[in-house]
Amino acid sequence: MTEAILQIKGLGRHYGGVRAVDDVTCLVQRGIVTALIGPNGAGKSTLLNVASGVTPASFGKVVFNGEVMTGKRSDQVCKAGIARTFQTPQLFPNLTVRENVLVGATRRGHVSLTRIALALPGARRDLREIDVDTDALLGELGLAPIAEKLVGKLPFGQQRIVEIARGLASRPELFMMDEPASGLSRAEVEGFRDLILKIAGRGISVLLVEHNMQLVMSTADQILVLDKGKLLASGTPGEIRASEAVKSAYLGSYAEH
Amino acid sequence: MNSYRKAGWLLPVVAIILPLFIGGLPSALNLAILVGIYFTVCIGLTLIFGIGGQLSLAPAAFYGLGAYTSALLSTRLGVPVLLGFVAAGVLCGVIGWLLARPLLRLRAVYLAIATLAFGDILNTLIRANSEITGGSSGIVNLPSPALGSFEFNTPLRYYFLVWAIALFALWIGNNIVKSRIGIGLRGLAESEIGAASCGIDVARYKAWMFTIGAILPGVAGGLLVHYLGFISPDSFTTQFSILIVMILAVGGRDSLLGALTGAILVTVLPIMLASYEKYSPVIFAVLFLGSVMFMPKGLAGAAMAAMSKWRRSRND
Numbered sequence: 001m002t003e004a005i006l007q008i009k010g011l012g013r014h015y016g017g018v019r020a021v022d023d024v025t026c027l028v029q030r031g032i033v034t035a036l037i038g039p040n041g042a043g044k045s046t047l048l049n050v051a052s053g054v055t056p057a058s059f060g061k062v063v064f065n066g067e068v069m070t071g072k073r074s075d076q077v078c079k080a081g082i083a084r085t086f087q088t089p090q091l092f093p094n095l096t097v098r099e100n101v102l103v104g105a106t107r108r109g110h111v112s113l114t115r116i117a118l119a120l121p122g123a124r125r126d127l128r129e130i131d132v133d134t135d136a137l138l139g140e141l142g143l144a145p146i147a148e149k150l151v152g153k154l155p156f157g158q159q160r161i162v163e164i165a166r167g168l169a170s171r172p173e174l175f176m177m178d179e180p181a182s183g184l185s186r187a188e189v190e191g192f193r194d195l196i197l198k199i200a201g202r203g204i205s206v207l208l209v210e211h212n213m214q215l216v217m218s219t220a221d222q223i224l225v226l227d228k229g230k231l232l233a234s235g236t237p238g239e240i241r242a243s244e245a246v247k248s249a250y251l252g253s254y255a256e257h
Numbered sequence: 258m259n260s261y262r263k264a265g266w267l268l269p270v271v272a273i274i275l276p277l278f279i280g281g282l283p284s285a286l287n288l289a290i291l292v293g294i295y296f297t298v299c300i301g302l303t304l305i306f307g308i309g310g311q312l313s314l315a316p317a318a319f320y321g322l323g324a325y326t327s328a329l330l331s332t333r334l335g336v337p338v339l340l341g342f343v344a345a346g347v348l349c350g351v352i353g354w355l356l357a358r359p360l361l362r363l364r365a366v367y368l369a370i371a372t373l374a375f376g377d378i379l380n381t382l383i384r385a386n387s388e389i390t391g392g393s394s395g396i397v398n399l400p401s402p403a404l405g406s407f408e409f410n411t412p413l414r415y416y417f418l419v420w421a422i423a424l425f426a427l428w429i430g431n432n433i434v435k436s437r438i439g440i441g442l443r444g445l446a447e448s449e450i451g452a453a454s455c456g457i458d459v460a461r462y463k464a465w466m467f468t469i470g471a472i473l474p475g476v477a478g479g480l481l482v483h484y485l486g487f488i489s490p491d492s493f494t495t496q497f498s499i500l501i502v503m504i505l506a507v508g509g510r511d512s513l514l515g516a517l518t519g520a521i522l523v524t525v526l527p528i529m530l531a532s533y534e535k536y537s538p539v540i541f542a543v544l545f546l547g548s549v550m551f552m553p554k555g556l557a558g559a560a561m562a563a564m565s566k567w568r569r570s571r572n573d
Contacts (some may be wrong), residue, residue, distance in 0.1 A: 116438055126437055
């Protein structure tokens with residue numbers, strides 16, 4: 001029996017009269033890949049934004065590892081151990097790949113500004129220790145050859161991988177990815193599938209918001225289906241594929257292919 | 258990176274031996290002192306604007322606040338000037354810290370306008386409270402700073418005082434720029450959402466830099482007026498903030514080397530152009546527009562790029 005790493009309890013986010021997320025209650029299990037799917041406008045990205053502190057919740061709670069996340073800012077959510085990527089990558093285009101990943105390791109820096117500004121003991125070690133890990137991470141994700149390139153000059157597919165690397169640099173327990181495959185070529189999506197499985201293989205729980213059903217079906221252990229802001233179904237990929245409600249709301253087009 | 262490290266020991270050496278060459282020329286020494294003072298102000302703005310991306314036009318306000326703090330403390334209360342400099346830095350730092358959170362919620366041009374307004378309010382207050390500040394005519398006969406019985410009362414002595422402080426500020430600035438926090442600052446300048454998702458407390462980072470960007474002009478303002486021996490609100494108008502932004506634009510806003518390059522250029526150029534005085538605003542405008550359009554990283558950035566290109570071509 002797996003335990004939940006993330007509990008979403010009666011969560012809602014309203015924009016004026018629009019209920020982008022409307023009373024959603026669900027669990028994200030530890031150590032597996034959970035996919036969050038649903039038609040456009042179902043509230044998937046909003047749910048992710050609320051869970052990561054980018055957008056405040058209108059009501060309800062998000063609990064991570066027993067700690068309430070709702071009401072926290074996104075830097076605090078990151079510090080608690082949740083990493084995320086964005087539908088449109090929120091990278092730093094004029095920083096190098098290495099620097100982008102270094103910023104990702106912010107959570108692990110413990111030296112204060114005063115210490116750094118006055119070069120007191122510990123200040124040098126602060127960056128050096130993170131630097132070593134960054135090299136290892138860049139190597140592992142195949143980014144070492146482009147480590148000194150500016151991220152803004154990389155092809156889109158590589159930018160997606162840099163954003164993943166930046167998230168991993170914080171050593172998260174939960175990694176939330178917002179449509180990581182959108183805008184990627186078929187071959188790049190294949191590569192991404194391996195990457196997601198590798199991340200899960202390290203014991204990091206993954207919450208994957210994704211439209212590409214091939215990617216979802218080949219990586220997810222659990223699937224949550226959102227529709228019009230509400231949780232429509234949840235289950236294993238097999239159960240979801242078999243569900244009539246999901247088929248009529250969303251999967252119709254996929255099932256026909 | 259490498260060139261940074263070289264500049265790290267080169268600059269103090271140059272600063273120490275420079276008076277051997279210009280020590281006998283009061284006008285050159287005078288310029289070197291002004292460069293040091295401007296440079297100190299610019300280091301602050303480089304952190305908040307050049308690296309952190311927040312266009313603040315508050316340098317003039319803190320420059321003035323610091324200057325009046327040490328001027329008033331020394332003339333009205335007889336506080337030693339050096340202690341007055343410390344008080345100027347502390348007061349500016351506290352006010353900077355308090356203003357940072359509400360101000361830095363604003364972005365881009367809104368932040369620029371709000372910081373500009375802060376400066377104008379301060380300037381008006383100084384002019385209005387003439388019984389304390391001397392109003393528009395200011396205060397004359399400001400004492401020189403002294404360390405025990407050693408007075409910084411000659412240009413040469415003042416030169417060393419100014420550059421000791423400027424180099425200390427540079428050292429602090431450089432420690433921050435090359436640290437994890439410095440990289441994070443450059444990141445948040447490009448995407449605040451991205452930076453926050455990496456665990457960066459964006460508001461706090463900005464507040465820190467705004468505070469340092471208040472302390473440094475505060476101390477520099479004190480340095481200026483006790484060098485000149487008088488203070489008046491005319492030295493702390495919006496124009497000064499614009500000048501500092503211009504120094505960063507021309508020299509290169511994303512590095513401390515750029516701030517130095519710009520400070521030297523903006524101080525020395527008017528002297529070189531003295532015989533074309535009529536045209537100097539035009540020449541400055543062309544220089545400013547030219548660097549903004551063709552050298553986004555300023556003269557220092559362009560020079561660095563040219564140097565690494567030359568090095569690469571030699572290696573091939």
